[in-house]
Amino acid sequence: MSLTRQDVEKIAQLARLSITEQELPVTVASLSSIVDFVNELSTAEVGTALPMAHPLAGLTQRLRADEVTERDQHEKYQANAPSVQAGLYVVPRVIE
Amino acid sequence: MLHTLSIGELAELLTSKRLSSVELTQHFLARIERFNPSLNAVITQDAARSLAAAAAADARIGRGETGPLLGIPLIHKDIFCTDGMRTSCGSRMLDNFVAPYDATVVERLANAGMIMLGKANMDEFAMGSSNETSWYGPVRNPWDTSRVPGGSSGGSAAATAARFAPIATGTDTGGSIRQPAALTGITGIKPTYGRVSRYGMIAFASSLDQAGVFARSAADAAPVLQAMAGFDPKDSTSVDAPVPDYVAALRNPLAGLKIGLLAEFFEGLDPRNAALLEAALDVFRALGAETRAVSLPSLPLSVPTYYVVAPAECSSNLSRFDGVRFGYRCQDPKDLMDLYQRSRGEGFGAEVKRRIMTGTYVLSAGYFDAYYVKAQRVRQLITDEFRAAFGEVDLLLGATTPTPAFALGEKVDDPVTMYLNDVYTIGANLAGLPALSMPCGFIDGLPMGLQLIGPHFSEARVLNAAHQYQLRTDWHERRPRGYDA
Numbered sequence: 386m387s388l389t390r391q392d393v394e395k396i397a398q399l400a401r402l403s404i405t406e407q408e409l410p411v412t413v414a415s416l417s418s419i420v421d422f423v424n425e426l427s428t429a430e431v432g433t434a435l436p437m438a439h440p441l442a443g444l445t446q447r448l449r450a451d452e453v454t455e456r457d458q459h460e461k462y463q464a465n466a467p468s469v470q471a472g473l474y475v476v477p478r479v480i481e
Numbered sequence: 482m483l484h485t486l487s488i489g490e491l492a493e494l495l496t497s498k499r500l501s502s503v504e505l506t507q508h509f510l511a512r513i514e515r516f517n518p519s520l521n522a523v524i525t526q527d528a529a530r531s532l533a534a535a536a537a538a539d540a541r542i543g544r545g546e547t548g549p550l551l552g553i554p555l556i557h558k559d560i561f562c563t564d565g566m567r568t569s570c571g572s573r574m575l576d577n578f579v580a581p582y583d584a585t586v587v588e589r590l591a592n593a594g595m596i597m598l599g600k601a602n603m604d605e606f607a608m609g610s611s612n613e614t615s616w617y618g619p620v621r622n623p624w625d626t627s628r629v630p631g632g633s634s635g636g637s638a639a640a641t642a643a644r645f646a647p648i649a650t651g652t653d654t655g656g657s658i659r660q661p662a663a664l665t666g667i668t669g670i671k672p673t674y675g676r677v678s679r680y681g682m683i684a685f686a687s688s689l690d691q692a693g694v695f696a697r698s699a700a701d702a703a704p705v706l707q708a709m710a711g712f713d714p715k716d717s718t719s720v721d722a723p724v725p726d727y728v729a730a731l732r733n734p735l736a737g738l739k740i741g742l743l744a745e746f747f748e749g750l751d752p753r754n755a756a757l758l759e760a761a762l763d764v765f766r767a768l769g770a771e772t773r774a775v776s777l778p779s780l781p782l783s784v785p786t787y788y789v790v791a792p793a794e795c796s797s798n799l800s801r802f803d804g805v806r807f808g809y810r811c812q813d814p815k816d817l818m819d820l821y822q823r824s825r826g827e828g829f830g831a832e833v834k835r836r837i838m839t840g841t842y843v844l845s846a847g848y849f850d851a852y853y854v855k856a857q858r859v860r861q862l863i864t865d866e867f868r869a870a871f872g873e874v875d876l877l878l879g880a881t882t883p884t885p886a887f888a889l890g891e892k893v894d895d896p897v898t899m900y901l902n903d904v905y906t907i908g909a910n911l912a913g914l915p916a917l918s919m920p921c922g923f924i925d926g927l928p929m930g931l932q933l934i935g936p937h938f939s940e941a942r943v944l945n946a947a948h949q950y951q952l953r954t955d956w957h958e959r960r961p962r963g964y965d966a
Contacts, residue, residue: 440913
């Protein structure tokens with residue numbers, strides 16, 4: 386196993402994912418197999434190739450004009466939220 | 482047998498008013514009702530909405546309007562946002578998500594007069610090669626319901642193969658249109674990166690994701706891609722370049738076309754698969770094309786490269802699902818961290834969590850250079866090799882998949898074996914190239930696909946070559962048994 390149980394718990398914590406006790410052994414094994422698999426890249430000769438920035442040569446992402454294009458639709462968007470009060474998203478208390 | 486007609490034939494019936502779009506829509510809705518329970522290809526429908534759209538198309542036809550897609554039904558992959566309709570992306574996370582707007586692809590095809598019959602099942606967040614990771618259960622292959630249809634656009638592919646609609650949309654990040662098209666005996670095209678807007682298409686790996694089309698044939702796919710393609714100011718990666726006439730280009734002769742055979746794709750290929758490709762090459766040669774061997778030495782690294790780049794981007798993109806603004810929220814969170822962790826832990830399935838964690842790992846301190854930067858350098862190398870190859874040939878040809886459709890459950894416990902399904906398709910995504918899969922024969926009674934890859938923005942040439950092949954072969958006309966009554 387290239388990854389330990391502690392490694393996977395740390396990765397899950399960084400990714401904000403709860404992993405149950407039941408899921409852990411399978412997750413350690415499958416993530417290890419994936420890491421072993423992609424380790425094939427470590428011996429790849431890449432010469433002077435630079436890290437790719439965009440699939441189309443010479444293109445970069447456009448910036449849009451700094452103009453207001455949206456109208457206020459917060460009620461429509463917040464209809465999908467699990468908990469809303471007075472137009473605000475409700476989460477557990479974060480400040481004591 | 483309306484479902485066996487091409488969209489050209491259907492458009493003819495519609496504009497001559499021998500058939501209404503409402504009748505055509507009812508025909509396909511009845512097929513879905515009858516056959517979908519055994520395939521699980523369609524997961525959301527609103528028949529009243531479909532019929533209202535069909536009536537509106539009939540009204541447009543009544544006013545003398547014409548168009549190749551006016552009144553023609555289609556099914557959208559459930560990764561495309563549809564205003565007022567659930568858009569789940571195959572995930573428990575979005576099981577209760579009603580999109581507040583239409584994806585540009587949905588909007589453009591609706592404006593062209595196409596009728597949405599429903600939303601297609603898919604691998605969760607488009608992560609999978611068998612359509613077994615969906616929260617809504619696996620899709621089955623209409624050629625053999627004990628087998629997978631491929632993925633991630635498995636519902637779109639199975640629906641098109643079983644003739645639930647003449648057209649379905651899909652997305653292709655590592656082969657998710659071409660691999661299921663091959664395994665279900667239909668035609669599927671992934672255009673150049675940036676050709677079709679990604680606005681409203683739920684993001685998986687933003688430097689690879691691209692929307693495309695499933696159809697019975699290249700001739701049916703051409704007008705649909707035509708309507709989907711083109712600049713969209715709402716997508717920062719959309720390319721502002723004119724869209725050529727894909728339909729007109731279908732008729733071009735292939736005399737003198739140079740087709741490159743990817744040596745890396747033929748190495749170790751199942752001899753039965755190689756024989757199908759050889760037979761296809763004979764057809765292309767008879768059409769006047771020349772063939773020659775081409776080598777892309779870095780191509781065998783495409784799968785490990787992809788499984789660093791795509792999970793890295795997925796781990797960033799999927800961080801938006803936090804249980805706060807939309808999507809699944811866990812019961813009784815004890816604090817904010819618990820809310821994030823359990824909402825995501827319970828809302829995502831095993832494969833999605835695996836990819837988020839892989840991405841988190843390769844981007845984490847101490848590993849970023851060794852994995853992510855290295856993978857992006859290999860990706861550049863692969864892209865450069867493709868570019869050099871297209872200095873010598875017009876198109877590249879190879880298999881779409883190593884094998885025909887495999888059994889449900891066969892590879893689900895072994896992620897790396899599953900990932901290797903996409904060994905022939907991933908290269909085109911890494912380099913942003915257009916690529917198409919179309920049927921070229923059968924192995925053990927199951928359809929197989931051949932793949933054509935072209936240089937950037939050569940969709941017209943890819944569709945042209947596929948159409949000319951389909952004029953001289955009938956593999957694309959074969960339909961799975963049991964779906965005609």
